[in-house]
Amino acid sequence: MKKTPLYEKHVSLNAKIIDFGGWAMPVQYTNVIDEHKATRKDAALFDICHMGEIEIKGPQALDLLQLSLTRNLAEQEIGQVKLSALLNERGGIIDDLTAYKMAEDSFTLVTNASTREIDLAVISSVLKKNKFACRIEDVSDKTGKLDLQGPRSEEILQGLVKDDLKKIKYYHFTETHVAGIPSIVSRSGYTGEDGFEIYAPADNIGHIWDKVLDAGLSFGLKPAGLGARDTLRLEAGMMLNGQDMTQDTSPLDVPYSWLIDWNKDFTGKPALEKLKKNGPAKKLAGFEMTGRGIARHNYKVLSDGNQIGIVTSGTFSPTLNKPIGLAFLDVSYSAPETAIDIAIRETVAGAKIVKLPFYKRDKR
Amino acid sequence: MSKPNPTDRIYSKDHEWLKDNGDGTALVGITDYAQEMLTDIVFVELPEIGKKIAQGEAMAVVESVKSVSDVYAPASGEIVETNKVLEETPELINKDAFGDGWIVKIKLSDKEELKSLMGADEYEKLTKEEKH
Numbered sequence: 411m412k413k414t415p416l417y418e419k420h421v422s423l424n425a426k427i428i429d430f431g432g433w434a435m436p437v438q439y440t441n442v443i444d445e446h447k448a449t450r451k452d453a454a455l456f457d458i459c460h461m462g463e464i465e466i467k468g469p470q471a472l473d474l475l476q477l478s479l480t481r482n483l484a485e486q487e488i489g490q491v492k493l494s495a496l497l498n499e500r501g502g503i504i505d506d507l508t509a510y511k512m513a514e515d516s517f518t519l520v521t522n523a524s525t526r527e528i529d530l531a532v533i534s535s536v537l538k539k540n541k542f543a544c545r546i547e548d549v550s551d552k553t554g555k556l557d558l559q560g561p562r563s564e565e566i567l568q569g570l571v572k573d574d575l576k577k578i579k580y581y582h583f584t585e586t587h588v589a590g591i592p593s594i595v596s597r598s599g600y601t602g603e604d605g606f607e608i609y610a611p612a613d614n615i616g617h618i619w620d621k622v623l624d625a626g627l628s629f630g631l632k633p634a635g636l637g638a639r640d641t642l643r644l645e646a647g648m649m650l651n652g653q654d655m656t657q658d659t660s661p662l663d664v665p666y667s668w669l670i671d672w673n674k675d676f677t678g679k680p681a682l683e684k685l686k687k688n689g690p691a692k693k694l695a696g697f698e699m700t701g702r703g704i705a706r707h708n709y710k711v712l713s714d715g716n717q718i719g720i721v722t723s724g725t726f727s728p729t730l731n732k733p734i735g736l737a738f739l740d741v742s743y744s745a746p747e748t749a750i751d752i753a754i755r756e757t758v759a760g761a762k763i764v765k766l767p768f769y770k771r772d773k774r
Numbered sequence: 775m776s777k778p779n780p781t782d783r784i785y786s787k788d789h790e791w792l793k794d795n796g797d798g799t800a801l802v803g804i805t806d807y808a809q810e811m812l813t814d815i816v817f818v819e820l821p822e823i824g825k826k827i828a829q830g831e832a833m834a835v836v837e838s839v840k841s842v843s844d845v846y847a848p849a850s851g852e853i854v855e856t857n858k859v860l861e862e863t864p865e866l867i868n869k870d871a872f873g874d875g876w877i878v879k880i881k882l883s884d885k886e887e888l889k890s891l892m893g894a895d896e897y898e899k900l901t902k903e904e905k906h
Binding site for chain 2: 438
């Protein structure tokens with residue numbers, strides 16, 4: 411298994427380590443519920459070094475991204491982050507990724523860990539075909555990434571950063587120093603809370619990890635694993651690539667239509683236009699259990715005993731104190747309040763469709 | 775650290791404990807070591823009263839936030855009582871696996887089977903080996 415630069419720190423913190431797509435990652439340090447609640451109430455620190463970072467630089471960097479990604483990045487400002495999708499020729503989602511605009515001719519893409527290589531291959535082929543004047547570099551191995559998430563993140567991080575963090579707006583970033591290490595600090599994340607994604611050289615990420623944990627001690631900060639990351643993102647209605655969407659899922663089937671700019675060309679657009687004309691047959695929707703049981707990934711969704719879909723994500727929500735999930739199901743069952751059944755082992759348990767997200771923080 | 779394994783009961787390699795009541799019935803639960811491995815237990819599925827179970831058969835389900843685990847019958851018999859409190863407060867197993875967190879009461883059909891289970895010391899050794 412591949413290890414992040416923080417692996418030894420997780421082991422010494424007694425974390426439970428799992429194989430996450432070939433990476434040895436901490437799933438929890440104490441338990442998922444404690445780490446989840448710490449994130450909602452105070453703050454938590456996550457090792458996200460496994461994710462990919464790809465730099466695209468050159469006079470035609472923007473042209474390459476415009477033709478590769480669904481989102482229109484023409485209006486993106488330097489210092490702004492944009493979520494986008496990379497599609498295959500069938501209009502299916504290869505990756506949902508973020509684009510950081512570093513300079514007029516320089517972008518960094520932050521990719522899912524499992525899709526980094528295919529992203530690189532697809533974007534490289536677009537580059538080759540169009541002979542754009544720019545180059546692509548995979549900097550994943552030399553880049554470390556930490557997510558500091560939760561309402562007290564700003565107070566904690568401010569003690570380690572000279573620039574005023576209040577000036578960083580949501581989905582914006584700044585190049586600064588964290589504990590003396592050159593870093594990119596982005597106000598964004600995958601938990602539904604305020605917080606930051608911190609990028610720094612892999613060799614120095616351990617130093618930042620230690621300093622942030624120290625600084626957060628009196629603020630209730632905890633290290634948190636992928637277990638809490640999963641329950642947090644699900645409560646916030648955020649999807650997990652490879653699970654809630656696959657290469658057979660189009661952005662029209664999941665709440666990603668807003669990532670598409672129909673006024674420009676991009677990989678997969680012709681197929682997507684056809685899909686749009688017919689309307690999606692299936693849709694991703696949120697549900698909560700009304701009967702007893704916890705729905706899990708790949709459990710069948712039924713109506714009158716007939717299968718109408720499949721659970722893509724399901725867990726027990728620590729904030730709402732009840733089981734919730736996402737299901738990919740026939741469009742006619744996807745409206746809020748629709749009653750569905752979930753097959754759980756030998757029985758079926760009732761559930762109902764609810765609006766996403768399950769949880770929304772109070773904006774201060 | 776797990777709580778010490780009480781010596782008034784016997785243990786299965788699947789981390790269930792069985793306490794012989796001496797009246798033909800036995801209480802069954804999962805060990806403190808097992809709850810510690812599972813961490814935050816948020817759901818328990820109990821069997822129907824009257825259900826016949828064979829030794830080693832899955833008879834209940836315990837779920838943490840992350841995982842789904844079967845609880846196996848440490849001995850054959852019939853379910854005569856279940857700990858219904860667990861349906862509302864599954865975390866009782868985390869708090870008191872050897873006491874209030876018991877799961878079922880079984881009417882034993884073959885007392886000979888109990889010989890295949892372990893004493894507290896032997897079980898302790900097994901958990902120590904698993905940790906390494």
